Amino acid sequence: MSQKAVAITFDDGPNPIYTPQLLEIFSEASGKATFFMIGEQISAASALVQKVAVLGHEIGNHTYTHPKLSELNREGCLEEIERTERLIEDLIGRKPVVFRPPYLDYNEDTISVIRQKGYPMIGAVNLEAQDWEMPGVDHILTKSRDCVENGRIFIFHDGYGDRSQTIEAVRRLVSELTSEGYKLVTVSELLNLSEQE
Numbered sequence: 227m228s229q230k231a232v233a234i235t236f237d238d239g240p241n242p243i244y245t246p247q248l249l250e251i252f253s254e255a256s257g258k259a260t261f262f263m264i265g266e267q268i269s270a271a272s273a274l275v276q277k278v279a280v281l282g283h284e285i286g287n288h289t290y291t292h293p294k295l296s297e298l299n300r301e302g303c304l305e306e307i308e309r310t311e312r313l314i315e316d317l318i319g320r321k322p323v324v325f326r327p328p329y330l331d332y333n334e335d336t337i338s339v340i341r342q343k344g345y346p347m348i349g350a351v352n353l354e355a356q357d358w359e360m361p362g363v364d365h366i367l368t369k370s371r372d373c374v375e376n377g378r379i380f381i382f383h384d385g386y387g388d389r390s391q392t393i394e395a396v397r398r399l400v401s402e403l404t405s406e407g408y409k410l411v412t413v414s415e416l417l418n419l420s421e422q423e
Contacts, residue, residue, distance in 0.1 A: 229409060229419060230376050230406075230407050230408045230409060231376065231377065231408060231409040231410075231411045231415070231416060231419055232374070232375075232376070232377070232378050232379070232380065232403060232408050232409075232410065232411070232416070233259075233260055233378075233379045233380070233410075233411055233412060233413045233415070233416040234257075234259050234260075234380045234382065234396065234399075234400070234410060235259065235260045235261070235262060235286070235326070235348070235350065235379060235380060235381050235382070235413060236248060236259060236260070236261050236262065236381075236382050236383060236384040236385075237262045237288055237326060237328075237381060237382075237383050237384075237385065238262075238263075238264055238267070238288065238292065238383050238384065238385030238386045239261055239263055239264070239267055239271075239383075239384040239385040240261065240263055240267055240268065240271045240274045240275055240278065240384070240385070241267065241271070241384050241385045241386075241389065242271055242274060243389075244384040244385070244389040244390075244392070244393055245261070245271075245274055245278065245384050245385075246274070246277075247393050248384055248393065248396065249277065249278065249281055249283070251393075251396060251397050251400055252281075252283070252400065252410065253281065255400045255401070255404045255410060256404075257400065257404065257409070257410025257411075258282055258283050258284065258410060258411055258412045258415070259283050259284070259410065259412070260283065260284040260285075260286050260324065260348075260412045260413040260414075261278055261283060261284070261285055261286065261384070262286040262287070262288035262324075262325075262326045262348075263275065263285055263286070263287075263288055263310070263314070264288050264289060264290065264291070264292050264310070264328075264385065265289065265290030265291070265306075265309050265310035265313050266290060266291055266292075267385055268310065268313050268314065268317070269313065272317055275314070275317050275318065276317055276318060279317075279318040283412065284322075284324065284412035284413060284414055284415075285314055285318065285322055286322050286323075286324040286325060286326060286348065286413065287307060287310050287311055287314065287322040287324070287325045287326075287345065288310070288325075288326055288328060289306040289307060289310055289327070289328055290305075290306045290309040290310045290313075291306065292328040293306060293328060294328065294329055294331045295327050295328065295331060295332050295333075295336040296331050296332055296333040296335075296336060299335070300335050300338075300339055303335060303336055303339045304339050304342075304343075307325065307339065307340070307343055307345075308343075310322075311343075322345075323344075323345070323414055324345060324346060324348050324413045324414060324417075325340055325343070325345035325346070325347055325348065326347065326348045326349075326381075327340075327347065330349060330350075330353075332347070346417065348379060348413055349379065349381075350379050350380055350381030351373040351375075351378045351379060351380065352369055352370040352372075352373040352380050352381060353381065354369040354372075355367075355369035355370045355381075355382075355395075356369070357381075357382050357383055357389075357391065357392040357395065358383045358386075358387075360387070360388060360391050361391075362391060363391050363394045363395045363398075366382075366391060366392065366395035367395045367398055367399060370395065370399055371399070371402070374403065374406075374408075376408075377416065377419070377420060379413060379416065380399075382395075382396055
């Protein structure tokens with residue numbers, strides 16, 4: 227890709243404390259992020275979901291209750307995905323077009339359901355940052371920095387538990403990336419850029 231770009235993603239939100247802080251960080255950096263939201267959390271914070279969309283960020287599907295999809299049958303898997311899809315569409319007027327399985331856990335059935343729904347399944351490169359474990363700002367930052375390269379997708383979390391370390395690490399990472407000339411784009415934008423090459 228000629229344009230230096232990366233996609234920063236957040237799982238398990240929206241969260242009334244942490245999601246707005248991230249919106250501010252990205253607004254100051256004139257960047258966009260992708261939020262893989264859980265249906266249950268969406269139901270509890272619908273105004274926040276709309277704000278995320280209005281600001282031009284992408285909302286991805288992260289199931290309704292955050293189960294391990296490999297432990298569900300096809301019907302259960304489909305229900306988890308479609309319930310959240312309907313919720314998002316009702317709130318922002320369009321269906322999500324990207325999906326990430328909780329715990330990045332899936333099996334053959336999951337893959338076929340996701341294909342049937344037409345979603346690309348979105349992974350990430352900086353899994354060693356393990357921000358969900360709250361290993362410290364420096365750890366999250368160092369492990370994420372190690373993965374910085376054009377076209378990469380990063381994973382962080384804005385839901386479930388104390389996410390203050392994540393917020394601080396992302397604040398610094400965003401600042402570093404923008405100063406290095408990286409454009410912060412949504413996952414869909416990144417996938418489109420890759421296809422245009």
